[in-house]
Amino acid sequence: MSHQIHFQPDNVKIIVEEGDNLLTAAANAGVYIHAYCGGDGVCGKCKVKIDQGEDGVTGPPPGPDGFRMACQCSVSGDLVVSVPDVVKKDGQSLKRKPKTTRAISARTMSELVGDWHLDPPVEKRFLTLDPPSINDNTPDLQRLLRAIRKGCYDCVEPTFDHPQLLQELPFVLREKNWEVTVLMLRGKRSEEPDRIIAVEAGNTTDRLYGLAVDIGTTTVCGMLLDLNTGQIMAESTAYNDQIRYGEDVISRIIYSQRPGGLAKLQEQVVRTINKVIEAVCKSVIISPSDISYIMAAGNTVMSQLLLAINPKYLREAPYVPTSSQMPLTRAASIGVYAHPSVRLFLYPSVASYVGGDIVAGVHACQMHKSPALTLFIDIGTNGEIVVGNQDWMACAACSAGPAFEGGGIKHGMRANTGAIENFHIHPETLEPMIVTIDQAKPCGICGSGLISIVSELLEAGVIDQQGKFIRSLEHSRIREGKDGHEYVLAWGKDSMNGDDIVINEVDLDNLIRAKGAMYAGYLTLLESVGMTFTDLDRVILAGNFGAYIDLERAICIGLLPDIDRERFYYLGNASLTGCQISLVDIGRFRERGDVGRLMTNMELSENPRFMEHYMAALFLPHTDMSLFPTVKATLERL
Amino acid sequence: MSHQIHFQPDNVKIIVEEGDNLLTAAANAGVYIHAYCGGDGVCGKCKVKIDQGEDGVTGPPPGPDGFRMACQCSVSGDLVVSVPDVVKKDGQSLKRKPKTTRAISARTMSELVGDWHLDPPVEKRFLTLDPPSINDNTPDLQRLLRAIRKGCYDCVEPTFDHPQLLQELPFVLREKNWEVTVLMLRGKRSEEPDRIIAVEAGNTTDRLYGLAVDIGTTTVCGMLLDLNTGQIMAESTAYNDQIRYGEDVISRIIYSQRPGGLAKLQEQVVRTINKVIEAVCKSVIISPSDISYIMAAGNTVMSQLLLAINPKYLREAPYVPTSSQMPLTRAASIGVYAHPSVRLFLYPSVASYVGGDIVAGVHACQMHKSPALTLFIDIGTNGEIVVGNQDWMACAACSAGPAFEGGGIKHGMRANTGAIENFHIHPETLEPMIVTIDQAKPCGICGSGLISIVSELLEAGVIDQQGKFIRSLEHSRIREGKDGHEYVLAWGKDSMNGDDIVINEVDLDNLIRAKGAMYAGYLTLLESVGMTFTDLDRVILAGNFGAYIDLERAICIGLLPDIDRERFYYLGNASLTGCQISLVDIGRFRERGDVGRLMTNMELSENPRFMEHYMAALFLPHTDMSLFPTVKATLERL
Secondary structure: OEEEEEEEOOOEEEEEEOOOEHHHHHHHOOOOOOEOOOOOOOOOOOEEEEEEOHHHEEOOOOOOOOOEEHHHOEEOOOEEEEOOOOEOOOOOEOOOOOOOOOEOOOOOHHHHHOOOOOEOOEEEEEEEOOOOEOOEOOOHHHHHHHHHHOOOOOOOOOEOOOHHHHHHHHHHHHHOOOEEEEEEEOOOOOOOOOEEEEEEEOOOOOOOEEEEEEEOOOEEEEEEEEOOOOEEEEEEEEEOHHHHHOOOHHHHHHHHOOOOHHHHHHHHHHHHHHHHHHHHHHHHOOOHHHEEEEEEEEOHHHHHHHOOOOOHHHHOOOOOOOOOOOOOEEHHHHOOOOOOOOEEEEOOOOEOOEOHHHHHHHHHHOHHHOOOOEEEEEOOOEEEEEEEOOOOEEEEEEEOOHHHHOOOOOOEOOOOOOEEEEEEEOOOOOOEEEEEHHHOOOOEEOHHHHHHHHHHHHHOOOEOOOOOEOOOOOOOOEEEEOOEEEEEEEOHHHOOOOOOEEEEHHHHHHHHHHHHHHHHHHHHHHHHOOOOHHHOOEEEEEOOHHHHOEHHHHHHOOOOOOOOHHHEEEEEOHHHHHHHHHHHEHHHHHHHHHHHHHEEEOOOOOOHHHHHHHHHOOOOOOOOHHHOHHHHHHHHHO | OEEEEEEEOOOEEEEEEOOOEHHHHHHHHOOOOOEOOOOOOOOOOOEEEEEEOHHHEEOOOOOOOOOEEHHHOEEOOOEEEEOOOOEOOOOOEOOOOOOOOOEOOOOOHHHHHOOOOOEOOEEEEEEEOOOOEOOEOOOHHHHHHHHHHOOOOOOOOOEOOOHHHHHHHHHHHHHOOOEEEEEEEOOOOOOOOOEEEEEEEOOOOOOOEEEEEEEOOOEEEEEEEEOOOOEEEEEEEEEOHHHHHOOOHHHHHHHHOOOOHHHHHHHHHHHHHHHHHHHHHHHHOOOHHHEEEEEEEEOHHHHHHHOOOOOHHHHOOOOOOOOOOOOOEEHHHHOOOOOOOOEEEEOOOOEOOEOHHHHHHHHHHOHHHOOOOEEEEEOOOEEEEEEEOOOOEEEEEEEOOHHHHOOOOOOEOOOOOOEEEEEEEOOOOOOEEEEEHHHOOOOEEOHHHHHHHHHHHHHOOOEOOOOOEOOOOOOOOEEEEOOEEEEEEEOHHHOOOOOOEEEEHHHHHHHHHHHHHHHHHHHHHHHHOOOOHHHOOEEEEEOOHHHHOEHHHHHHOOOOOOOOHHHEEEEEOHHHHHHHHHHHEHHHHHHHHHHHHHEEEOOOOOOHHHHHHHHHOOOOOOOOHHHOHHHHHHHHHO
């Protein structure tokens, strides 16, 4: 259930979900409330008054002064909330800066992914066979094929090539008196023969499931679909067990070169997939062997590791993958819990660092079939970028570095409990409002927090466009640290482990490099086809990270281009969505191989234009402010 | 080197090979020589005189009387040999009956199998790839495919679906600086894509081998072929290690139903195949992994056991095989020593008891493409019969019983050392001439010996057409035994183990049933299509047994039809020949699946016409003597 919160005196309204935290809601709405402790209730600063809808608040009762701590309140009804002004010594209220925050387009995903049909690549058919007799002792398989072809005179005969199925066939046919259900995988092209992948006794047509799997470097996400209805039955996510052998793809490649390393990494990712399978199957009480096929996508390193294909040459120039098309694999053959005949499909890769996850994402949003010029972005340690439309597509990976995942940032961390994920700064007092994940005491900064912090510091004039602190500012939170100047986000007394949590100039530098690489990537790809940002009809953000990005702030720091906000879309786990659609719609399934072939990879690492663009982008938001007209206007207003 | 032997006074000439035994040669020529001990040199009866060509004989020198023992002589030159007459007490020579013996047509196999082309279904291509660069970092596989397609614009792209090949590919390509040899399996049909089954570093096009395997119930025969030349490089035979779990297919099926039995039987036949592979590879010093593909044929039980497909229902009415087409299997997946990508093809079966070996034999002799009406026969425990031509083919199995393999015969044995394989009887003295395998003392009777014995006894008037001894005959070798009357082939003093070796009326009855079942099978099949024996253009004998059959004698007892002797052919191990040709000629390879489909199986076991024909055939040669005009004439002359 949704509720409206109307914040005063800012006169900002925001729609939140039942149970949302009031402090978080204020931060998302761009409403500044003093808050030092991240939401843990200890600093006692985040006082608000409920003007209307007192019953719509769950949490400790208001104090004698009528105020409540916003961080302790969860929302259960429509509210009008007053945030007290900060009052100056002279009795005047401090000015409140009107904020613009913007989550990325809430327009439905269906607008992006288009229509799809419930017509899965696997189908079950219930058949009643004539029992054999001495005058008709046709072999079991040929009897089955005859029943399949019955009444279909020009059908191509299905294929059936897995010995294990033949081993079971005589018994399955006789188990329920020659009543069987055949599971068929339809041909790669419509003129190709279907393939019988399982035969089950009796009528099992009501059980037809597919599994979509996004195999990420960090997490593996699975989605169980009922292919009779197209419904999502269950979803599950697990950390990729390979993590213990390296955080990122490069360290995984290095580990794979050790004796036994490749096998170990394969084993770990298979184990993770099996965890996901067990979880989704358990939640709907089916057996893993009821899953009829598996569609997976992962980056090139993950794909090669899953199949134990040595990724050595992915890392060495000139960065050659072993194959773009991944061989069709029987899931059970690599240890995945599945019926022995069940196929595991992997989306094809384009290049060493533009993998099947990106192809699946592009496939999900159908940019290869749309006239709209689209910039598709997946931000992470390796940012992947695709530009194009139905006529052409160019793609590239840029090694943004791990800043957006907390790497190379002094107090950087993944988006876990206690990570600062939202931040506001009071424009005059320069005091922070910090919001952490799970409203815990702060212990670090995650990617979305970092973007918030940097854009807020920039807009508040605490740092300059080079990411340096304004030396002339004197403030208790700004100080000289080991790594240059820093701003104290949380004092040790308010933090989880008692240390001051800061952001320093080295952190700022790393962030600028990361966002600069992404931006230079967009520009290089666009330029290579003679286009500019203004030609873009759509910018699609894929990946988990995109969900938490505040669009205005990401543009403010130059991570995203400064174009019409209506053109931005958030697609979520596009890779999983691509797999999901391919599971359900044979038309999409059959075209998936084409998507990768339509994408032309550009290696940026040794591209001189990329280097130029990169150097120019090492500025907040950019050295060429004409590229960021709205940011320019905002900064000039300060 | 061949030599001619001219036997006198019979005036019979025979061509023999260098080193052949003189007694065996005489027996094959139909020349009677007294010989009790099988050729061991102990009875000292087989005296002959070399009239011309003394230098052409190797063996002990002649005795003082100028005679030599034929069984101790081997032939090394043209000879004229005198066989002394048996002289009656009155000084007159006993009459010598002119004999007709006839090995089956010596016409070359090529007349039967037709032309074939050296154009194997696998081919190797040596390629030099462009090394990758930053401007061309196409994935390894796609780079390889590009090189394969080079200069071939409308080629279908080869497929490549085995993960293990991809695992090796990056290293193989780089091992010899982007020079590689691809091994491709050509498409099942010409319009189907080729399939890459191996990639080897450098130029290995000179090494291209294929293995033909006939998987018999008793023996497994392998033939290694150089596919670059079509030459046979090596052959090897091993007893099927399954034998310890049962002599015949029925006992194997029974064993397979025990816990672990199926796996055990699969393991044993795989082990046998591996022995054969090791033997042929060792003899030409190649590795099993140099074999590029394997074409095998076996009866339906052998085929199913090889793939661990339970043969239970093959034995239970209505005798339903699991599949006629056997799934394409990676040889290594069932434990066969081979490169992991190498395919093991199995000829399709037609019915539970008409298997891939018969299909391969029919395929070898191309009866499915010839206008000549052909009777194809494989005599054994399960006799298989195929009748037809290019327009239609009918086939059947008849359970002849094990008589031809020595089963159910008191002194029956397989064709091993000491088995009586040839036999003549003196028409007046009724004394035997016995020839054993390896010229050892006799220890039993093998199939060809049995046919010789029965036909000789019949023609000599020792037994009647019902297979009963003529009670009025008085002879030291004819006596009443435990199982009715019997004829002593060898006295205990001359035999290997000291026992008298006999043939009795129960043996005769079993032989009559066996040959009766075969003959009834021919007749039932022919009748079902409105034909008679006189319509037959060819009778082709396949299988090991056929090599040793004396045509006249087989016709005499009614095992083979009494038609023009010129129409009989012996094809040898037709199953292995079929595999061999399919290995070498893609045209033949591609049509092999059609052969089985063209064959219509008839179940004889419950066919009333078969039973009638069978009852009528329980006679030597048959109750209807008009079916055996030449035998009738011979018997009437007596």
